[in-house]
Amino acid sequence: MERVLSVSETRGRLTGLVQQVAERGGEVIITTRDEPMAVLMSYRAYQRWRERQRRQARVQFAELLSSAQELIETTLEGSREAGDSDLYLFWHNFKPLAEDLWQAGLEVSEGHALITSTLLDVTLMVLDGDAPLQPEHLAVLKRIATDLLPRPELTADDAAQAHRLLVEGGLRTVFPVEGDLATLYEEAM
Amino acid sequence: MGDGPRVFLDTTIQIERLTGTRARRAQLTVQLTGKKVVTSTYVLGEFLRTLVKDCITLYTLVSQSVYLDDVEVQIANRFNKREASRCLLLWATLQRARVYGREKVLCTLRTYIEYGLVQAFMAGVDQVSDATGCGLAQERPHWVEGTYRLRAQCRREVKECQLEEWLAAHSAALDGVALHLRASEEPALVRIGELLDEFPQEPETVRGRNCTWYLGDLIITLECPADAALYTTNRRHFEVLCAQLGKPMYEP
Numbered sequence: 393m394e395r396v397l398s399v400s401e402t403r404g405r406l407t408g409l410v411q412q413v414a415e416r417g418g419e420v421i422i423t424t425r426d427e428p429m430a431v432l433m434s435y436r437a438y439q440r441w442r443e444r445q446r447r448q449a450r451v452q453f454a455e456l457l458s459s460a461q462e463l464i465e466t467t468l469e470g471s472r473e474a475g476d477s478d479l480y481l482f483w484h485n486f487k488p489l490a491e492d493l494w495q496a497g498l499e500v501s502e503g504h505a506l507i508t509s510t511l512l513d514v515t516l517m518v519l520d521g522d523a524p525l526q527p528e529h530l531a532v533l534k535r536i537a538t539d540l541l542p543r544p545e546l547t548a549d550d551a552a553q554a555h556r557l558l559v560e561g562g563l564r565t566v567f568p569v570e571g572d573l574a575t576l577y578e579e580a581m
Numbered sequence: 582m583g584d585g586p587r588v589f590l591d592t593t594i595q596i597e598r599l600t601g602t603r604a605r606r607a608q609l610t611v612q613l614t615g616k617k618v619v620t621s622t623y624v625l626g627e628f629l630r631t632l633v634k635d636c637i638t639l640y641t642l643v644s645q646s647v648y649l650d651d652v653e654v655q656i657a658n659r660f661n662k663r664e665a666s667r668c669l670l671l672w673a674t675l676q677r678a679r680v681y682g683r684e685k686v687l688c689t690l691r692t693y694i695e696y697g698l699v700q701a702f703m704a705g706v707d708q709v710s711d712a713t714g715c716g717l718a719q720e721r722p723h724w725v726e727g728t729y730r731l732r733a734q735c736r737r738e739v740k741e742c743q744l745e746e747w748l749a750a751h752s753a754a755l756d757g758v759a760l761h762l763r764a765s766e767e768p769a770l771v772r773i774g775e776l777l778d779e780f781p782q783e784p785e786t787v788r789g790r791n792c793t794w795y796l797g798d799l800i801i802t803l804e805c806p807a808d809a810a811l812y813t814t815n816r817r818h819f820e821v822l823c824a825q826l827g828k829p830m831y832e833p
Binding site: 465466467469470472473474475476477478480481484485488519522523524525 | 630634635637638641642645654655658659660661664665668725726727728730732733734735736737789790793794
């Protein structure tokens with residue numbers, strides 16, 4: 393059951409409202425100047441809602457990943473050498489996918505969020521540059537998309553591994569810094 | 582175009598009909614007038630993955646650039662010679678049509694992509710044969726999230742045409758061709774010979790990039806009807822293939 397109360401109406405009644413939603417369920421929508429601003433719900437209902445959201449995100453993530461894999465595979469099949477226009481079109485088509493993957497990845501796990509945000513950065517930097525594009529770059533993306541991203545849980549260590557693969561594959565993952573990025577990684581390890 | 586002798590147009594001629602110099606295009610029109618003009622769905626597939634895809638590339642480049650001269654710089658920096666040349670041929674087509682200014686260029690490219698180029702491919706063509714049932718020939722560019730997409734490449738893992746069956750049906754004609762091609766000094770012809778050798782044991786080998794990269798010239802030569810002459814600018818490959826398969830080449 394849903395109730396709507398203003399902030400001033402909840403003042404002095406918060407303990408009772410918390411007990412009510414915790415024991416009987418339902419939600420209380422709290423408004424400020426008639427605008428809904430917050431929701432009070434039981435922690436158990438909140439957990440259920442979050443779990444549902446994560447499950448949906450996982451399904452969506454898997455669908456997006458499958459589209460990305462298909463795009464990578466098809467482009468790799470068709471591109472012969474550096475400077476093929478297929479590669480240029482690939483990065484343009486991959487950009488909206490990378491954005492959606494990142495949005496869904498935020499809900500899947502910390503590692504998914506980190507890796508997909510890096511992929512989006514890489515995509516933006518590739519498109520921003522003017523160097524000939526290499527088929528080898530896609531081989532790295534393929535490895536990440538088939539070996540890492542389908543895993544149900546990913547950690548910051550997995551994200552570091554993806555980062556290293558991208559750098560070793562010749563893709564810039566952060567905005568330009570002095571020195572060679574691959575060397576920086578070797579020194580850190 | 583007519584009821585005269587039959588001429589089968591290869592992809593190179595189909596592209597030249599659109600991007601050749603004014604003199605060359607006029608010459609082609611004269612040459613094909615009165616002939617019965619034939620082409621194929623496989624040629625259309627090649628046309629889509631070259632000229633139509635290039636048009637999408639050009640559209641994307643223009644839409645991402647504030648100034649039109651940046652487009653030429655990007656073509657020079659980003660693309661290899663083969664791809665850059667084709668993009669510049671299309672660019673020249675726009676100049677020839679007196680299409681200047683970013684918005685007008687984008688608008689014209691949109692019409693090329695959405696129907697203009699395929700319409701031009703079909704113009705003056707009396708018959709489009711469909712021997713291989715090429716799945717890519719059915720694809721058309723579509724607009725997705727701010728950009729055009731065109732599936733221009735098939736994959737070995739997915740069967741979407743009748744190429745295997747069609748090649749198997751022509752095994753008698755292909756008998757001995759592989760041996761001859763493998764002895765060629767032309768790497769592309771040697772590769773066709775190798776693929777023909779692999780084909781009986783592994784029929785799916787002719788799908789994916791082997792079809793779109795290597796077997797195209799052989800497929801087109803085989804598709805050319807017995808009573809038609811094959812018209813191409815790529816004489817280096819087709820002279821050998823036509824001689825092997827007993828097909829005449831069009832001599833203007």
